[in-house]
Amino acid sequence: xxxxxxxxxxxxxxxxxxxxxxxxxxxxxxxxxxxxxxxxxxxxxxxxxxxxxxxxxxxxxxxxxxxxxxxxxxxxxxxxxxxxxxxxxxxxxxxxxxxxxxxxxxxxxxxxxxxxxxxxxxxxxxxxxxxxxxxxxxxxxxxxxxxxxxxxxxxxxxxxxxxxxxxxxxxxxxxxxxxxxxxxxxxxxxxxxxxxxxxxxxxxxxxxxxxxxxxxxxxxxxxxxxxxxxxxxxxxxxxxxx
Amino acid sequence: xxxxxxxxxxxxxxxxxxxxxxxxxxxxxxxxxxxxxxxxxxxxxxxxxxxxxxxxxxxxxxxxxxxxxxxxxxxxxxxxxxxxxxxxxxxxxxxxxxxxxxxxxxxxxxxxxxxxxxxxxxxxxxxxxxxxxxxxxxxxxxxxxxxxxxxxxxxxxxxxxxxxxxxxxxxxxxxxxxxxxxxxxxxxxxxxxxxxxxxxxxxxxxxxxxxxxxxxxxxxxxxxxxxxxxxxxxxxxxxxxxxxxxxxxxxxxxxxxxxxxxxxxxxxxxxxxxxxxxxxxxxxxxxxxxxxxxxxxxxxxxxxxxxxxxxxxxxxxxxxxxxxx
Numbered sequence: 001x002x003x004x005x006x007x008x009x010x011x012x013x014x015x016x017x018x019x020x021x022x023x024x025x026x027x028x029x030x031x032x033x034x035x036x037x038x039x040x041x042x043x044x045x046x047x048x049x050x051x052x053x054x055x056x057x058x059x060x061x062x063x064x065x066x067x068x069x070x071x072x073x074x075x076x077x078x079x080x081x082x083x084x085x086x087x088x089x090x091x092x093x094x095x096x097x098x099x100x101x102x103x104x105x106x107x108x109x110x111x112x113x114x115x116x117x118x119x120x121x122x123x124x125x126x127x128x129x130x131x132x133x134x135x136x137x138x139x140x141x142x143x144x145x146x147x148x149x150x151x152x153x154x155x156x157x158x159x160x161x162x163x164x165x166x167x168x169x170x171x172x173x174x175x176x177x178x179x180x181x182x183x184x185x186x187x188x189x190x191x192x193x194x195x196x197x198x199x200x201x202x203x204x205x206x207x208x209x210x211x212x213x214x215x216x217x218x219x220x221x222x223x224x225x226x227x228x229x230x231x232x233x234x235x236x237x238x239x240x241x242x
Numbered sequence: 243x244x245x246x247x248x249x250x251x252x253x254x255x256x257x258x259x260x261x262x263x264x265x266x267x268x269x270x271x272x273x274x275x276x277x278x279x280x281x282x283x284x285x286x287x288x289x290x291x292x293x294x295x296x297x298x299x300x301x302x303x304x305x306x307x308x309x310x311x312x313x314x315x316x317x318x319x320x321x322x323x324x325x326x327x328x329x330x331x332x333x334x335x336x337x338x339x340x341x342x343x344x345x346x347x348x349x350x351x352x353x354x355x356x357x358x359x360x361x362x363x364x365x366x367x368x369x370x371x372x373x374x375x376x377x378x379x380x381x382x383x384x385x386x387x388x389x390x391x392x393x394x395x396x397x398x399x400x401x402x403x404x405x406x407x408x409x410x411x412x413x414x415x416x417x418x419x420x421x422x423x424x425x426x427x428x429x430x431x432x433x434x435x436x437x438x439x440x441x442x443x444x445x446x447x448x449x450x451x452x453x454x455x456x457x458x459x460x461x462x463x464x465x466x467x468x469x470x471x472x473x474x475x476x477x478x479x480x481x482x483x484x485x486x487x488x489x490x491x492x493x494x495x496x497x498x499x500x501x502x503x504x505x506x507x508x509x510x511x512x513x514x515x516x517x518x519x520x521x522x523x524x525x526x527x528x529x530x531x532x533x534x535x536x537x538x539x540x541x542x543x544x545x546x547x548x549x550x551x552x553x554x555x556x557x558x559x560x561x562x563x564x565x566x567x
Binding site: 051052053072073074075076077079080081083087088089091092096097099100101102103104105106108156 | 422423424425426427428430431434435438488491492494495496497498499500501502506
């Protein structure tokens with residue numbers, strides 16, 4: 001596995017409030033890393049910082065061999081960020097929005113793989129309707145499709161299962177796991193769904209108060225899955241000191 | 243027991259107080275400029291005895307007050323009904339009474355400002371005896387304008403028509419090649435944003451201004467020419483502002499995407515560049531009706547002045563992205 005993301009000593013503050021305080025994170029191709037932690041731990045800020053859309057007060061981010069600060073365009077070739085539902089443009093249709101992203105990524109049309117994902121998520125029947133008329137779940141699906149458009153090697157997903165119906169959530173989990181299993185795609189998933197993290201992630205990182213408090217590797221997660229006495233929920237509670 | 247006032251009014255007030263001086267400028271700027279414009283126009287009668295300026299000032303006050311009040315009341319109602327407080331158990335009469343109270347407070351402040359300023363400026367004027375008529379005409383127009391806006395906003399279904407964007411038409415003559423392939427549908431986004439903004443009251447100010455500029459007894463041809471000139475100016479100004487806003491939203495949306503900043507800027511300029519010659523067609527017709535070529539030059543200067551800030555915003559939207567990377 002080759003290095004895809006190397007973040008060192010990341011520091012971000014909102015005013016006087018430190019949100020990330022010396023976070024180190026590395027991720028190789030074919031890894032599925034789940035980022036867990038209580039509300040306000042800095043999960044979303046970490047994802048936004050890696051995506052280059054939140055200002056960094058200190059530290060260094062390297063994406064697929066490119067420094068995000070000095071070569072943002074080359075570095076961002078490596079990432080796909082699932083868009084938050086409220087950030088989607090209400091005045092465009094889903095297909096127009098996908099087309100806009102495809103054009104910005106230098107693709108002539110919406111890739112067939114993205115449309116296939118739309119079929120999997122059952123979004124195709126409403127793709128030509130304005131986003132203004134979409135439900136939360138439909139917007140979430142479109143945001144996921146935008147993040148995965150062009151199959152970038154590193155997917156950044158912030159609570160992507162929010163608002164998804166169980167069938168679509170299962171379809172997306174299966175799709176994500178198969179993408180990662182191919183070995184050329186990695187996922188960094190911020191989530192409160194500990195079952196998803198425990199079952200599907202290759203690594204889990206616990207973020208608390210802007211620092212990495214604890215991490216679990218593949219072997220530890222496999223041990224948890226095999227032994228019903230252990231679970232990520234209990235391990236997280238122990239690490240949090242509650 | 244439900245509250246008689248909408249609680250979001252307090253949150254709006256706190257947000258306004260904490261946002262800084264620019265927020266106050268944005269809130270107070272347009273109405274203050276409108277009132278000063280009305281007073282300045284009315285002084286044409288009081289000082290120079292032109293005999294038509296007062297009517298024009300009253301019409302400007304009517305159109306301007308209606309436009310500004312309609313846009314702001316509609317924005318507030320939409321924010322309260324569909325924003326963070328949309329799910330709170332607030333009775334509709336509470337929202338309506340809060341809107342009416344806010345509109346009344348703003349109206350009273352406007353009346354006080356206009357009356358004080360007009361008496362202060364025009365009391366020593368040669369036609370100072372007409373001052374009570376001027377005050378009554380402008381204040382009456384302000385009251386009527388705000389009342390019309392409030393009635394339009396509080397009508398059942400008024401918000402639904404604006405909020406749901408289904409009414410946005412596609413162009414009669416679709417020209418897909420107008421869209422820049424480097425940012426497809428950005429032009430559609432800008433066009434629809436301009437249409438929404440135009441329907442929200444962008445045209446009311448223009449109507450007020452054009453009526454204000456028409457002297458009593460002016461020939462119909464000249465009135466038509468003025469209407470064409472002012473409406474095309476107003477429309478293009480709305481297009482410029484909407485284009486800048488849509489592009490800034492697109493930059494935020496595509497922040498994590500490795501796009502070419504220079505190409506993006508060119509794509510963002512495409513709709514304003516298409517809209518400008520369309521507006522110029524009406525300007526040329528208007529100038530021909532007026533038989534004054536200099537009008538075109540004046541129109542270009544006015545449009546350039548109104549478009550400068552949106553174009554600066556459009557250019558600055560990508561300033562944090564590095565085009566060399």
